[in-house]
Amino acid sequence: MSDATMTLPAPAKLNRLLLITGRRPDGYHELQTLFQFLDHGDTLHLGRRGDGEIRLTPELPDVAPEDNLIVRAARLLQAETGCRLGAELHLDKRLPMGGGLGGGSSDAATALLGLDRLWQLGLSLAHLADLGLRLGADVPVFVRGHAAWGEGVGERLIPVDLDTPWFVVIHPGVAVSTPAVFGAVELTRDTPPITMARALQGGASSWRNDCEATVRALYPEVAEAIDWLSERAPTMLTGTGACVFARLDDEAEADRLLARARERWQAFKARGLNRSPLHVALDR
Numbered sequence: 679m680s681d682a683t684m685t686l687p688a689p690a691k692l693n694r695l696l697l698i699t700g701r702r703p704d705g706y707h708e709l710q711t712l713f714q715f716l717d718h719g720d721t722l723h724l725g726r727r728g729d730g731e732i733r734l735t736p737e738l739p740d741v742a743p744e745d746n747l748i749v750r751a752a753r754l755l756q757a758e759t760g761c762r763l764g765a766e767l768h769l770d771k772r773l774p775m776g777g778g779l780g781g782g783s784s785d786a787a788t789a790l791l792g793l794d795r796l797w798q799l800g801l802s803l804a805h806l807a808d809l810g811l812r813l814g815a816d817v818p819v820f821v822r823g824h825a826a827w828g829e830g831v832g833e834r835l836i837p838v839d840l841d842t843p844w845f846v847v848i849h850p851g852v853a854v855s856t857p858a859v860f861g862a863v864e865l866t867r868d869t870p871p872i873t874m875a876r877a878l879q880g881g882a883s884s885w886r887n888d889c890e891a892t893v894r895a896l897y898p899e900v901a902e903a904i905d906w907l908s909e910r911a912p913t914m915l916t917g918t919g920a921c922v923f924a925r926l927d928d929e930a931e932a933d934r935l936l937a938r939a940r941e942r943w944q945a946f947k948a949r950g951l952n953r954s955p956l957h958v959a960l961d962r
């Protein structure tokens with residue numbers, strides 16, 4: 679990799695557990711979650727520019743260039759450090775937007791770490807995670823780069839090692855509105871908090887997503903995908919959806935399930951990762 683251009687992964691995440699334990703005075707919900715990365719995601723190509731301009735191709739549908747989290751991450755880094763360099767960025771988008779896979783947040787984290795390297799800024803991961811939090815609650819875990827127990831809105835992170843099965847991830851073909859889910863009257867928002875030790879002890883078979891009942895009620899397409907998949911393997915919703923994932927111990931089984939899922943939906947297979955491929959690529 680030359681120091682003037684780089685190609686870096688922006689992996690997806692799954693919420694292997696998602697509990698809603700309360701609501702803050704500002705309306706945001708207090709969560710307890712287990713984040714894990716997948717070996718599947720977007721790819722960001724970065725090149726250095728000497729003139730301070732930030733250029734990103736291609737444009738994403740329904741996202742104004744200035745709102746793209748990659749551009750916002752680049753500008754935030756310039757503002758924070760006074761760096762006068764710019765960047766030529768190209769995104770190969772593979773992750774469905776608004777799918778609960780954290781694609782936009784992961785893109786932002788890859789831009790922060792990639793530009794820190796390209797511009798030779800030398801910021802710490804703690805500093806970059808603080809900047810990331812200003813862009814979204816899911817950005818810090820991608821910056822930190824390790825599977826984690828998350829609390830608060832997901833920004834208080836403790837690295838953990840989870841089981842690393844194969845997953846078949848289905849996109850049910852609808853866009854879920856995160857504000858609509860968090861705003862739903864019937865959402866469970868009073869789950870008693872548990873300790874991280876208890877969550878880990880319980881293991882994957884005890885994990886659940888408190889958004890599931892609400893998302894099922896609002897989006898029958900998601901309910902259908904969960905019902906179909908859970909007849910075949912242990913299944914959960916990630917984030918506020920729309921994506922749902924099944925857990926399999928064996929790759930051949932995952933391949934068979936994937937082939938059947940693809941007869942009806944967009945779907946992919948991926949392995950759970952406790953270390954982000956972004957950090958592997960950057961050796962951070």
Ligand SMILES: C[C@@](CO)(OP(=O)(O)O)[C@H](O)COP(=O)(O)OP(=O)(O)OC[C@H]1O[C@@H](n2ccc(N)nc2=O)[C@H](O)[C@@H]1O
Pocket residue numbers: 693705706707708709777778779780814815816831832856857860916917918919
């Ligand atoms: C639920 C999670 C779990 O990983 O994932 P996704 O499904 O988005 O991937 C995240 O915490 C999502 O965080 P983030 O991505 O920052 O949420 P946004 O889309 O910006 O939030 C949209 C709106 O949802 C509500 N919201 C969001 C997060 C939260 N902890 N409490 C909330 O009440 C707020 O009204 C907010 O304005």
Ligand SMILES: Nc1ncnc2c1ncn2[C@@H]1O[C@H](COP(=O)(O)OP(=O)(O)O)[C@@H](O)[C@H]1O
Pocket residue numbers: 738740741745746747748773774775776777778779780781782783784785786917919
């Ligand atoms: N680079 C980006 N990739 C995806 N979405 C982005 C990006 N920049 C801004 N967004 C906005 O963020 C929203 C959430 O995207 P995403 O992270 O893919 O989903 P989720 O938060 O459900 O996991 C999108 O609907 C889009 O409006």
